[in-house]
Amino acid sequence: MTDSRIADLQASVPGLRLKTDPADLEHYGRDWTRRWTPAPLAIALPGSIEEVQSVVRWAKANAVAIVPSGGRTGLSGGAVAANGELVVSLERMNQVIGFDAIDRTLTVQAGIPLQLAQEAAREHGLQYPVDFAARGSCSIGGNIATNAGGTRVVRYGNTREWIAGLKLVIGDGELLDVGRSLVKNSSGYDLRHLAIASEGTLGIIVEATLKLTDPPPPTNVMLLALPSFDALMQVFDAFRARLQLQAFEFLTDRALHHVLAHGAQAPFAETHPFYVVTEFASDEASETEALAAFEQCMEAGLVSDGVISQSDAQAAQLWRLREGITESLARYVPYKNDVSVRLSAMPAFLAETQALLGDAYPQFDVVWFGHIGDGNLHINVLKPDDMVQAEFVADCDRVTRLLAERLHAHGGSISAEHGIGLVKKPYLSSTRSEVEIALMRGIKAVLDPAGIMNPGKLFD
Amino acid sequence: MTDSRIADLQASVPGLRLKTDPADLEHYGRDWTRRWTPAPLAIALPGSIEEVQSVVRWAKANAVAIVPSGGRTGLSGGAVAANGELVVSLERMNQVIGFDAIDRTLTVQAGIPLQLAQEAAREHGLQYPVDFAARGSCSIGGNIATNAGGTRVVRYGNTREWIAGLKLVIGDGELLDVGRSLVKNSSGYDLRHLAIASEGTLGIIVEATLKLTDPPPPTNVMLLALPSFDALMQVFDAFRARLQLQAFEFLTDRALHHVLAHGAQAPFAETHPFYVVTEFASDEASETEALAAFEQCMEAGLVSDGVISQSDAQAAQLWRLREGITESLARYVPYKNDVSVRLSAMPAFLAETQALLGDAYPQFDVVWFGHIGDGNLHINVLKPDDMVQAEFVADCDRVTRLLAERLHAHGGSISAEHGIGLVKKPYLSSTRSEVEIALMRGIKAVLDPAGIMNPGKLFD
Numbered sequence: 001m002t003d004s005r006i007a008d009l010q011a012s013v014p015g016l017r018l019k020t021d022p023a024d025l026e027h028y029g030r031d032w033t034r035r036w037t038p039a040p041l042a043i044a045l046p047g048s049i050e051e052v053q054s055v056v057r058w059a060k061a062n063a064v065a066i067v068p069s070g071g072r073t074g075l076s077g078g079a080v081a082a083n084g085e086l087v088v089s090l091e092r093m094n095q096v097i098g099f100d101a102i103d104r105t106l107t108v109q110a111g112i113p114l115q116l117a118q119e120a121a122r123e124h125g126l127q128y129p130v131d132f133a134a135r136g137s138c139s140i141g142g143n144i145a146t147n148a149g150g151t152r153v154v155r156y157g158n159t160r161e162w163i164a165g166l167k168l169v170i171g172d173g174e175l176l177d178v179g180r181s182l183v184k185n186s187s188g189y190d191l192r193h194l195a196i197a198s199e200g201t202l203g204i205i206v207e208a209t210l211k212l213t214d215p216p217p218p219t220n221v222m223l224l225a226l227p228s229f230d231a232l233m234q235v236f237d238a239f240r241a242r243l244q245l246q247a248f249e250f251l252t253d254r255a256l257h258h259v260l261a262h263g264a265q266a267p268f269a270e271t272h273p274f275y276v277v278t279e280f281a282s283d284e285a286s287e288t289e290a291l292a293a294f295e296q297c298m299e300a301g302l303v304s305d306g307v308i309s310q311s312d313a314q315a316a317q318l319w320r321l322r323e324g325i326t327e328s329l330a331r332y333v334p335y336k337n338d339v340s341v342r343l344s345a346m347p348a349f350l351a352e353t354q355a356l357l358g359d360a361y362p363q364f365d366v367v368w369f370g371h372i373g374d375g376n377l378h379i380n381v382l383k384p385d386d387m388v389q390a391e392f393v394a395d396c397d398r399v400t401r402l403l404a405e406r407l408h409a410h411g412g413s414i415s416a417e418h419g420i421g422l423v424k425k426p427y428l429s430s431t432r433s434e435v436e437i438a439l440m441r442g443i444k445a446v447l448d449p450a451g452i453m454n455p456g457k458l459f460d
Numbered sequence: 461m462t463d464s465r466i467a468d469l470q471a472s473v474p475g476l477r478l479k480t481d482p483a484d485l486e487h488y489g490r491d492w493t494r495r496w497t498p499a500p501l502a503i504a505l506p507g508s509i510e511e512v513q514s515v516v517r518w519a520k521a522n523a524v525a526i527v528p529s530g531g532r533t534g535l536s537g538g539a540v541a542a543n544g545e546l547v548v549s550l551e552r553m554n555q556v557i558g559f560d561a562i563d564r565t566l567t568v569q570a571g572i573p574l575q576l577a578q579e580a581a582r583e584h585g586l587q588y589p590v591d592f593a594a595r596g597s598c599s600i601g602g603n604i605a606t607n608a609g610g611t612r613v614v615r616y617g618n619t620r621e622w623i624a625g626l627k628l629v630i631g632d633g634e635l636l637d638v639g640r641s642l643v644k645n646s647s648g649y650d651l652r653h654l655a656i657a658s659e660g661t662l663g664i665i666v667e668a669t670l671k672l673t674d675p676p677p678p679t680n681v682m683l684l685a686l687p688s689f690d691a692l693m694q695v696f697d698a699f700r701a702r703l704q705l706q707a708f709e710f711l712t713d714r715a716l717h718h719v720l721a722h723g724a725q726a727p728f729a730e731t732h733p734f735y736v737v738t739e740f741a742s743d744e745a746s747e748t749e750a751l752a753a754f755e756q757c758m759e760a761g762l763v764s765d766g767v768i769s770q771s772d773a774q775a776a777q778l779w780r781l782r783e784g785i786t787e788s789l790a791r792y793v794p795y796k797n798d799v800s801v802r803l804s805a806m807p808a809f810l811a812e813t814q815a816l817l818g819d820a821y822p823q824f825d826v827v828w829f830g831h832i833g834d835g836n837l838h839i840n841v842l843k844p845d846d847m848v849q850a851e852f853v854a855d856c857d858r859v860t861r862l863l864a865e866r867l868h869a870h871g872g873s874i875s876a877e878h879g880i881g882l883v884k885k886p887y888l889s890s891t892r893s894e895v896e897i898a899l900m901r902g903i904k905a906v907l908d909p910a911g912i913m914n915p916g917k918l919f920d
């Protein structure tokens with residue numbers, strides 16, 4: 001069925017590339033959550049900022065909702081188009097626009113995949129340090145829209161710290177150019193930080209200027225086996241007291257099980273309840289400190305075994321044990337929680353959560369991993385093959401409500417790095433007060449008075 | 461003359477400390493700008509967050525404007541009360557509330573002076589690295605409200621980077637608790653970053669949790685004499701390529717002249733057109749690199765002389781040459797511009813600005829200094845003793861309009877770190893687009909629907 005609005009859009013924005021094939025609608029209408037049935041009106045693939053602005057003006061005039069779309073690797077349903085929205089995909093706007101050696105910035109169109117931006121930085125002898133496993137598919141615009149974290153936050157912080165400027169097309173089609181690579185600019189409200197993590201609800205990020213930094217030192221990767229969850233924070237403390245850690249990630253035995261079943265190589269002859277992947281400079285002083293931390297932890301019974309990479313190939317193998325988890329779980333359509341608390345609240349929260357989930361999910365395979373150095377846990381519940389998805393999700397939602405209560409008690413967040421989107425919307429009030437949510441709605445109405453920007457995501 | 465509203469406020473908030481003496485009204489009604497005649501209704505000195513909330517609710521109900529007040533060391537008129545406003549001074553809310561060794565945070569009431577917060581961090585073996593000359597008088601709340609910069613930005617960034625959380629009483633008296641020390645929290649709009657640099661127009665910052673970091677290494681201070689303005693960026697490049705700089709500040713011969721007249725000790729036998737104060741670790745490797753950079757600059761004719769501190773006392777003497785400038789100029793009631801551009805735009809902007817000011821101010825003493833590593837210039841025009849202030853300001857405003865045009869052309873900011881307040885309000889549109897300003901007004905109306913929070917500051 002064709003919709004007269006599509007012809008009208010095409011007439012309004014001549015030259016705009018549009019896709020309306022059912023296969024395209026399905027492809028562009030969903031993200032990695034796979035929980036909603038894609039049903040977009042059409043897919044617009046603008047090639048320039050001006051085209052994005054024209055599309056937004058048309059959408060506003062015609063009261064058509066827009067879903068901004070990057071690599072659609074999101075895990076919260078933020079890029080899902082299940083209600084006749086117009087998907088505005090940035091995939092054709094994927095170029096490096098400029099590099100400045102003095103400012104140490106890289107300016108890119110928002111649709112560029114993270115990995116290509118990283119590579120462009122490296123070609124100039126510098127580093128864009130935000131990193132995670134979806135680097136090949138996710139887009140910088142999507143990274144900014146969720147303030148993506150990843151595996152290097154313990155060293156470099158979240159995406160937010162690395163955005164020197166961005167361009168945003170707001171709900172009336174106007175273009176904001178905010179930040180503009182100024183190190184210092186105290187001239188009123190910081191709309192750049194407002195756009196970051198706004199999940200497409202305030203506008204479409206069309207361009208970004210990324211801060212770059214010196215490349216990381218050559219590094220070693222160490223895999224540690226831990227006898228208990230309780231040991232985790234103590235091992236972290238022992239290592240961070242001695243080393244500048246580039247990463248400190250943990251996974252459970254169940255997580256390792258799935259990665260190994262997916263083809264990774266077993267690191268130890270025996271299995272252990274918990275594992276840590278950590279990375280640090282490979283200079284002599286760092287290696288000495290790392291071994292001292294390791295021995296200290298072994299003596300204290302906090303670590304049962306360990307291996308340190310002897311080559312880049314082995315480092316990559318060890319990293320695969322952590323980075324391969326999400327992919328290895330994909331076939332189980334896992335129910336994901338991505339939560340955070342303050343580091344100081346972590347031990348108590350970990351213990352309570354472990355007990356809660358043990359009681360709540362005796363029948364399910366629960367896979368834990370995460371960025372313990374940032375207070376960020378990923379909890380994946382795997383759907384049994386013989387269970388209907390709706391029933392499984394309902395069962396998990398019930399437990400998420402309990403988890404949200406624990407988070408609220410500890411001052412934590414229901415979304416550390418995935419965003420709220422559709423998936424966590426019912427739990428937003430565990431993390432943000434009703435006053436804050438009302439303010440967010442008010443702010444959205446200022447930037448998007450017609451309410452066409454990713455409506456229904458984050459809040460109703 | 462007493463105002464019945466004061467009695468009403470006192471009755472509404474029993475126990476609230478109020479000051480209404482003329483001397484107090486004058487003292488609390490102005491900041492370091494000294495351009496407006498203080499005329500507040502009264503001074504409220506709440507002792508708790510609850511009292512702040514009660515005062516705000518009363519002000520909203522009675523349509524009384526509030527001026528949030530910290531150390532009033534601001535240079536943009538942000539804390540001026542010249543229109544019958546109620547000044548809400550945080551000076552009684554000046555305590556350290558908590559320290560967390562694991563999170564590495566210090567929680568303080570917003571009225572605490574910066575220096576006391578720095579000292580509290582040091583007592584725990586850590587550092588709160590934001591620093592500038594007003595440290596003894598300015599308050600953390602004011603620092604946050606302007607996103608204060610200072611002399612360590614080149615190494616540590618602005619205040620914004622160091623705020624793990626803050627509490628804000630918004631225009632209807634509700635309390636926001638945002639940030640909450642979470643390293644990762646992607647749950648919608650970041651209201652913490654919105655409050656930072658909002659200059660009291662969105663609410664009153666009542667509490668802050670500061671991120672702390674490792675203390676700086678022992679350092680050396682080096683003073684360089686430069687033959688020309690053109691050399692400045694090249695000297696910066698030579699030093700930052702070899703060293704992790706803790707600071708890189710410049711001043712002109714006129715600036716040095718005033719500091720010396722104020723009692724500082726002359727560093728060189730001869731005078732030079734420009735000077736740089738830079739600081740770096742005092743380990744052997746850094747000293748070697750610093751001397752190499754110095755020699756390289758000498759050979760290239762970029763530097764004519766230099767001195768390196770041999771003791772902490774000498775380091776303090778050298779720093780005084782930079783930090784003493786503002787105080788040494790105070791008696792001239794200087795007209796201040798505090799502007800920034802991208803580093804890459806700095807050479808062209810410097811050249812244009814030098815020419816512009818040379819032409820525009822042949823009759824005035826113009827003192828330049830600033831944080832060249834952040835792209836931040838301070839331009840102080842000194843009022844001749846025999847000139848009426850209004851006439852002087854009008855003369856300077858004319859030139860600021862020209863300067864604002866140059867800033868606009870270079871994508872710079874009319875306020876790098878002082879804020880917009882009253883002083884720079886006429887020039888806001890040189891830095892922020894009309895669309896942005898309209899959005900800021902809309903956002904203010906969301907957080908402060910009655911328009912009682914520091915009205916007339918930042919924009920009308």
